[in-house]
Amino acid sequence: MKVSDQLLDKYFKNKCTPEEKLLVDNYLREIDELPDHLVRKEEWDDAEDQPLSYEKSEAIFEAITQKTLGKKNKHLWLKITAVAATILVVITIGLFLSQKPVSQNPIAENIPQKIEKPNEINWKSIVNYTDRIQDLTLPDQSIVKIYPGAELRYAIPFVKSKREIYLEGKGYFQVTKDKQHPFVVYAKGVSTTALGTSFTIIANPKNKLIKVQLHTGKVWVRDIDSVGKKSSFSRILLPGNSLVFNRIKNELKVEILNTAIVKAETKIELNFTQAPLVEVFSKLEQHYKTKIIYSAEDLSEISFTGTLKLEQPINKILAEITELNKLKQEKIAEGYLIKK
Numbered sequence: 001m002k003v004s005d006q007l008l009d010k011y012f013k014n015k016c017t018p019e020e021k022l023l024v025d026n027y028l029r030e031i032d033e034l035p036d037h038l039v040r041k042e043e044w045d046d047a048e049d050q051p052l053s054y055e056k057s058e059a060i061f062e063a064i065t066q067k068t069l070g071k072k073n074k075h076l077w078l079k080i081t082a083v084a085a086t087i088l089v090v091i092t093i094g095l096f097l098s099q100k101p102v103s104q105n106p107i108a109e110n111i112p113q114k115i116e117k118p119n120e121i122n123w124k125s126i127v128n129y130t131d132r133i134q135d136l137t138l139p140d141q142s143i144v145k146i147y148p149g150a151e152l153r154y155a156i157p158f159v160k161s162k163r164e165i166y167l168e169g170k171g172y173f174q175v176t177k178d179k180q181h182p183f184v185v186y187a188k189g190v191s192t193t194a195l196g197t198s199f200t201i202i203a204n205p206k207n208k209l210i211k212v213q214l215h216t217g218k219v220w221v222r223d224i225d226s227v228g229k230k231s232s233f234s235r236i237l238l239p240g241n242s243l244v245f246n247r248i249k250n251e252l253k254v255e256i257l258n259t260a261i262v263k264a265e266t267k268i269e270l271n272f273t274q275a276p277l278v279e280v281f282s283k284l285e286q287h288y289k290t291k292i293i294y295s296a297e298d299l300s301e302i303s304f305t306g307t308l309k310l311e312q313p314i315n316k317i318l319a320e321i322t323e324l325n326k327l328k329q330e331k332i333a334e335g336y337l338i339k340k
Helices: 005-012 018-030 041-047 054-099 259-263 277-288 314-324
Strands: 122-127 134-137 143-146 151-156 163-174 183-187 190-194 198-203 209-216 219-223 234-237 242-246 251-255 269-276 291-293 303-309 328-331 335-339
Touching: 005 018, 143 151, 183 198, 190 198, 190 209, 198 303, 209 219, 209 269, 209 303, 234 242, 234 251, 269 277, 277 291, 277 303, 277 314, 303 314, 314 328, 314 335
Parallel strands: 163 183, 291 335
Antiparallel strands: 122 151, 134 143, 143 163, 151 163, 163 198, 183 190, 190 219, 198 209, 209 242, 219 234, 242 251, 269 303, 328 335
16 A cells, blocks of 8 residues: 555644545555654654654554564564563562661671571499499499499599499498598488488389498488478488488488497497408408418408408308408318408
């Protein structure tokens, strides 16, 4: 379709008849751009201040759109959509960053926080699976004799505000003196506290009783499982004293002996403190009127601390002493033979 320049001029000056306007509209839909000679510079400059009418704008836009986009219309809209989405993301990030408060100390944010772990307790446990007494030297140089089947447990490090031991079974303790760090043994809910002394505790798991027997020094024995209850107790034991507690029946028995009588050797008990074993055997020979044969060289470095109840038979007393010192006893015609 061919439209004259004069008709186009009339069209843009809004002087066409309806028929001419329809003709030009159809023409504009078919062309890509207007010829440059149709609009002079002065007319273009004048037109800048006078906007096109709605009808002319729509017609020009529709014609240019159909020619410019054509079959590419679908792909172009996809690109426009992608660009719009990108712009939306950028705007969103910009808004987020603009609202985030500025850190006063950005360097500190990159410093990893040190997580403090709670204090972990490491335990050392010793179980005597043998049929003989085992000797153990604790970190504070205290000596423990662990009887067969007994278990000893303590925390590492051992010496803190207190020196604490947990016992199950029978154990003999010869405590190194340290007034600043009390030595405490826990067994069957009973605590035995000492500063520097020797004592024996029997707390077999299959037995309902716990027994604390003091050999030297002084200990404080108390019930820690029944604190605040009627059955709780607290006792100070002196050398030669023993305490027996039955938790099932809530029965407490404390044997308080007159140490002066013991020292006077009234033949009720014999009390020894770091006495040479040769001296102990000599006292037993005198009391029981029997012969105890041994090698003085084998016993030269062995001492005994404890209380011997003389109402017991001699073979039972010797069995306790030899077991405690890893010795053997044998009944012979002359009396008893002690050997390594």
